[in-house]
Structures are given as C-alpha cells and as structure tokens.
Amino acid sequence: MFFPAPHSYTGEDVVELQGHGSPVMLRALLQQLYQLGCKPAEPGEFTRRAVENGQLDLSQAEAVAACIDAATVRSGKQALRQLQGALGEHIEGIMDQLTGLVAQVEACLDFPEDDIPALHFEKLSMQLQRNVIEPVEALLRTAEFGERLFEGAVVAIIGAPNVGKSSLLNALAGHDRAIVSDTPGTTRDVLEVDFEVHGIPVRIADTAGMRSGGDAIEREGMRRAEMAARQADITIFVADAMRPDTWEAATVADIYLMNKTDIVHPQCPEYFVPVSVREKVGLELLMDRLAEHLGDIHLSEDNVLVTCERHRVLLNETLEHLHLARETIGDQEKMDLTAMKLRNAWGALGGILGIGDVEYILDRVFADFCIGK
Ligand SMILES: Nc1nc2c(ncn2[C@@H]2O[C@H](COP(=O)(O)OP(=O)(O)OP(=O)(O)O)[C@@H](O)[C@H]2O)c(=O)[nH]1
Ligand SMILES: [Mg+2]
Helix, strand or coil, X not given: CEECCCCCCCCCCEECCCCCCCHHHHHHHHHHHHHCCCCCCCECHHHHHHHHCCCCCHHHHHXXXXXXXXXXXXXXXXHHHHHCCHHHHHHXXXXXXXXXXXXXXXXXXXXXHHHCCHHHHHHHHXXXXXXXXXXXXXXXXXXXXXXXXXXXXXXXXXXXXXXXXXXXHHHHHCCCCCCCCCCCXXXXXXXXXXXXXXXXXXXXXXXXXXXXXXXXXXXXXXXXXXXXXXXXXXXXXXXXXXXXXXXCCCCCCCEEXXXXXXXXXXXXXXXXXXXXXXXXXXXXXXXXXXXXXXXXXXXXXXXXXXXXXXXXXXXXXXXXXXXHHHHHCCCHHHHHHHHHHHHHHHHHHHHHHCCCCHHHHHHHHHCCCCECC
C-alpha cells in the first residue's frame, strides 16, 4: 500500500507491505528488503519522523506511547485526547498570552520612566496572574492524578488471620485467585491481582494474616506482608466483626474495613467501613474510598490532564520563572529582567511541545518508545 507524502503518518512517502503470517515468509521478505538497502526502524522512529516533519507536536507523539501503555479505557481516552492535540492547544494558548505580555513589557523598555502610569503595571501584573500563572497552576494540580492514571497504584490488604483478606481479593478480582479457608494462616505468599478503580489501574496485594507465633513459613509470610504494606501506596486493614481481638491495627492504615457484618453488626470505632465480602455488601463504598485515596478528580472528559513527569517538571520550571517575573513586573528598573523571565517561562512551556533544543528533547522522549511505532 502506498501512502504518498504528506498524507502518511510520518509525512513522507510510505510503502506498507503486508505479508502472509508465516514467520518463514516474513523473514524471507525482510531479507529481500535488507538486500535492497532497507534498514529496521529504531524504537519510535516513525513517530519521531512525524514530529520532525511537523505532522505531530511532541506532546502528541508522547500520547502515541501513552495510548500503547494505557491499562484502562479511562487512561486510553485521556491519551487519545492528548493525541488529538488537546494538551498542545492548551499550552499554545498560554504561550500566546505570554507572547503578548513579553511584547507589552518590552514596549515599556523604550519609554522614558515618567511616561508609564503605575496603572499600566498593575494591569500587566493582573494579566500575568490571571492568564498565565493561574492556568499553569491549574494544569499542575492535575499532574498527581494524571500520572497515577498511567502508572497506577499498589494497594495492600492487611489484617489478622482469617478475617477475609483473601476473600476480599477474590471479590475485587472477580475470580478465585487466592485460596480461602477457615483455617487461620492460609495465605503465606503475597498474591497480586490487577484491576481498576473508577478507571484507574490498581494492583492489589493480598498478604498473610498477622499474629504472634506460627511456623517458620508463616513467619516469613508475615515478614513479606509487612514489606508489602510498607511499599504499597494505599493499605486496607480488614477486621472480623465476630472477633474484637482483630480490630487493632499494628500500624496506621488508609482504609479500615469491618468484615462479616452479615453475621453481626458490632459496636466498633466509626472509622471502620462495614462490609460483608461474602454477601458483596459495602464494596461500592470501598471503591469510592479507594478512588478518593487515589486522588481521583472528577473532570469532564474534555479536560486536559498532565500525565507524565516530563511535562510536570517543565510546568514547575515555568512557574518558577513566572513567580520571579511577578516579583519584578511593577519595577521599572527591572523591566529587562522581567522580560527575560517571561521569555524563560515561554521556553519551558515550549519544551512540552518540542520547541527549543529539539534534538535533546527528541532523544529523551523517544528513548522510551517501542519499535514499529
Ligand atoms: N460470614 C462471612 N464469612 C466470611 C466473609 N468473608 C470471608 N469469610 C470467611 O472467613 C474465612 C477466612 O477467609 P479468608 O479470606 O481465607 O481469610 P484471610 O484473612 O485471607 O485469612 P489468612 O489467609 O489465614 O490470613 C473463610 O471461611 C471465609 O469464607 C464474610 O463477609 N462473611
Ligand atoms: Mg488469606
């Protein structure tokens, strides 16, 4: 299939060969191509060429990788919006505002001091705050959740033996992953299952019940349980409604569940969420609590999120320059300094789109790409 420039993915002339599925045939085809002087693509080379030929801006290219990595529909949708250019447009809008401000500040440089009314500086300062600083801050506030949407989180289930930790894991996973039995000390290893909470990818870990004593294997299980709890982003402590001796957590947890409330509703501290894993009661509430702890922000689907560290770092850098510019914007003596800080902020924002030290930025971004994209 021939895709003539500029209407191909890379913007160049592209020929796509579709061979039969047989590995032998494909290898023979590749051999022929190599003999004709073709070379295999580097990781991300197609997308990199698309950027170099102006088909995509850099944030869109990163979105290609994000689409591939997305573990849930929700993260996929966010990546798709970025691929369609939503983040790029938003950043460009802020950069346009900055360009206007730089022009106004530089225009002031040409006037003798007394000619510029103080009111003018107040206006500039307000524009800087409203049209630039606040939108950048708003974007940054989405970063923690945005990154979580792609990186996911680890949740550990902890508690005394026999309280229903493995039953909870199975209920959340939707299948019998862990062995459940009424023998205390059933689980020894840490068992992990991937699932999602409100579209956020989560890895949940079931652990051995904590108690004193036990044989060497069980004690090793408890050691691993402690480690899993320490490494988790969120811990769920499970207690047994029938057994008050299981209600006291050894360490602070994020969410406390009182299980087996199908048998009895005990008088227990308020921070416990009553559930019955067996009857599947209270699990919705648990999901909401988890989403809260995951920092879920209820944004409409057309809101843009900052979803990667590189963007967050550049936005923080932008904000630092902007804060310095704000300090000096009313000071006529320091107009050139203000203009410089505003230009620095513009440059940092431009880094998100791939404007600036292009080669350096491209190398960094495409280092993480997979081959064939
Ligand atoms: N009535 C009732 N029984 C439950 C409930 N959840 C779990 N159980 C029972 O409690 C017993 C222990 O369940 P597990 O899930 O194996 O408990 P665990 O906390 O993983 O136990 P260890 O692995 O030994 O630490 C089993 O017999 C379960 O069927 C519940 O909501 N109600
Ligand atoms: Mg268990």
